[in-house]
Amino acid sequence: MRRIVVHIALVAGAALALGGCGFADVRAPVPEFMRAKAPDPPAMGTPPDVKLLLRQKLDSVFVAASQPTEVRVSEPRPNLRGPGWTACVKAEVVSVTGQPLGTQTYRIEISDGAIADRQKVEGEDTCATESYELV
CATH class of the missing domain: 1.20.5 (Single alpha-helices involved in coiled-coils or other helix-helix interfaces)
Structure with missing residues:
Protein backbone atom coordinates (compact mmCIF):
# COMPACT_ATOMS: atom_id res chain seq x y z
CA MET A 1 0.00 0.00 0.00
CA ARG A 35 10.30 30.43 -26.85
CA ALA A 36 6.93 31.81 -27.83
CA LYS A 37 6.65 33.24 -31.33
CA ALA A 38 7.26 36.97 -31.51
CA PRO A 39 4.09 38.94 -32.17
CA ASP A 40 3.63 40.31 -35.66
CA PRO A 41 3.94 44.10 -35.93
CA PRO A 42 0.61 45.88 -36.35
CA ALA A 43 -0.47 46.61 -39.91
CA MET A 44 0.22 50.22 -40.81
CA GLY A 45 -2.44 50.68 -43.45
CA THR A 46 -2.11 53.25 -46.20
CA PRO A 47 0.12 56.29 -45.71
CA PRO A 48 -1.71 59.58 -45.13
CA ASP A 49 -1.92 62.33 -47.75
CA VAL A 50 0.47 64.73 -46.04
CA LYS A 51 0.15 67.38 -48.73
CA LEU A 52 -3.61 67.57 -48.22
CA LEU A 53 -3.19 67.70 -44.44
CA LEU A 54 -0.75 70.60 -44.76
CA ARG A 55 -2.99 72.48 -47.18
CA GLN A 56 -5.85 72.19 -44.69
CA LYS A 57 -3.94 72.78 -41.42
CA LEU A 58 -0.66 74.55 -42.22
CA ASP A 59 -1.14 76.65 -39.06
CA SER A 60 -0.67 73.51 -36.95
CA VAL A 61 2.95 73.40 -38.13
CA PHE A 62 3.90 77.03 -38.81
CA VAL A 63 2.60 80.11 -37.03
CA ALA A 64 0.48 82.19 -39.42
CA ALA A 65 2.51 85.32 -38.59
CA SER A 66 5.63 83.63 -39.98
CA GLN A 67 4.06 83.70 -43.48
CA PRO A 68 5.44 80.33 -44.63
CA THR A 69 6.25 80.11 -48.34
CA GLU A 70 7.73 77.38 -50.53
CA VAL A 71 6.32 74.70 -48.21
CA ARG A 72 7.88 71.31 -48.97
CA VAL A 73 7.15 67.91 -47.47
CA SER A 74 8.88 64.51 -47.43
CA GLU A 75 7.25 61.11 -47.88
CA PRO A 76 5.49 59.81 -44.76
CA ARG A 77 7.30 57.08 -42.84
CA PRO A 78 5.96 54.74 -40.13
CA ASN A 79 6.56 56.21 -36.69
CA LEU A 80 9.21 54.19 -34.86
CA ARG A 81 8.11 55.40 -31.42
CA GLY A 82 4.46 54.47 -31.65
CA PRO A 83 1.45 54.20 -33.93
CA GLY A 84 1.02 56.57 -36.83
CA TRP A 85 3.32 58.23 -39.32
CA THR A 86 6.01 60.90 -39.43
CA ALA A 87 7.06 63.33 -42.15
CA CYS A 88 9.40 66.30 -42.48
CA VAL A 89 8.17 69.75 -43.50
CA LYS A 90 10.28 72.70 -44.69
CA ALA A 91 9.28 76.28 -45.43
CA GLU A 92 10.78 79.73 -45.81
CA VAL A 93 9.57 81.88 -42.91
CA VAL A 94 9.87 85.46 -41.69
CA SER A 95 10.10 86.90 -38.17
CA VAL A 96 7.45 89.02 -36.49
CA THR A 97 9.28 92.13 -37.68
CA GLY A 98 9.22 90.88 -41.27
CA GLN A 99 12.89 89.92 -41.48
CA PRO A 100 13.55 86.61 -43.31
CA LEU A 101 14.56 83.79 -40.96
CA GLY A 102 15.41 81.34 -43.72
CA THR A 103 14.32 77.73 -43.98
CA GLN A 104 12.71 76.14 -40.92
CA THR A 105 12.30 72.35 -40.77
CA TYR A 106 9.87 70.44 -38.56
CA ARG A 107 9.14 66.75 -38.04
CA ILE A 108 5.42 66.16 -37.77
CA GLU A 109 3.65 63.16 -36.30
CA ILE A 110 0.41 62.10 -37.94
CA SER A 111 -2.08 60.05 -35.94
CA ASP A 112 -5.63 59.13 -36.96
CA GLY A 113 -5.41 61.29 -40.08
CA ALA A 114 -4.47 64.49 -38.25
CA ILE A 115 -1.25 66.28 -37.35
CA ALA A 116 -0.75 65.32 -33.71
CA ASP A 117 2.64 66.87 -32.92
CA ARG A 118 5.49 68.85 -34.41
CA GLN A 119 9.09 69.25 -33.35
CA LYS A 120 11.82 71.48 -34.67
CA VAL A 121 14.49 69.42 -36.37
CA GLU A 122 18.00 69.33 -34.93
CA GLY A 123 21.15 69.08 -37.05
CA GLU A 124 21.62 65.30 -36.74
CA ASP A 125 18.03 64.47 -37.69
CA THR A 126 17.23 62.30 -40.73
CA CYS A 127 15.16 65.11 -42.25
CA ALA A 128 18.38 66.47 -43.75
CA THR A 129 18.65 63.45 -46.06
CA GLU A 130 14.97 63.32 -47.14
CA SER A 131 13.75 64.36 -50.56
CA TYR A 132 11.00 66.99 -50.59
CA GLU A 133 8.08 67.92 -52.84
CA LEU A 134 6.22 71.24 -52.94
CA VAL A 135 2.82 71.21 -51.27
Missing part, protein backbone atom coordinates in the same frame (compact mmCIF):
# COMPACT_ATOMS: atom_id res chain seq x y z
CA ARG A 2 2.82 2.32 0.89
CA ARG A 3 4.44 1.67 -2.49
CA ILE A 4 1.27 2.71 -4.33
CA VAL A 5 1.06 5.97 -2.36
CA VAL A 6 4.69 6.76 -3.16
CA HIS A 7 4.12 6.08 -6.88
CA ILE A 8 1.00 8.25 -6.93
CA ALA A 9 2.88 11.06 -5.15
CA LEU A 10 5.76 10.84 -7.64
CA VAL A 11 3.42 10.82 -10.64
CA ALA A 12 1.44 13.76 -9.22
CA GLY A 13 4.64 15.71 -8.52
CA ALA A 14 5.98 15.06 -12.00
CA ALA A 15 2.63 16.10 -13.52
CA LEU A 16 2.69 19.38 -11.58
CA ALA A 17 6.30 20.06 -12.54
CA LEU A 18 5.69 19.35 -16.21
CA GLY A 19 2.40 21.24 -16.16
CA GLY A 20 4.33 24.40 -15.32
CA CYS A 21 6.40 24.00 -18.46
CA GLY A 22 5.17 25.97 -21.38
CA PHE A 23 6.51 28.42 -23.85
CA ALA A 24 8.80 31.06 -22.42
CA ASP A 25 8.79 34.74 -23.25
CA VAL A 26 10.30 35.84 -26.56
CA ARG A 27 13.36 37.27 -24.76
CA ALA A 28 13.82 34.41 -22.26
CA PRO A 29 17.29 32.80 -22.09
CA VAL A 30 16.09 29.37 -23.21
CA PRO A 31 16.62 27.51 -26.47
CA GLU A 32 14.75 28.92 -29.48
CA PHE A 33 12.29 26.02 -29.76
CA MET A 34 11.02 26.74 -26.24
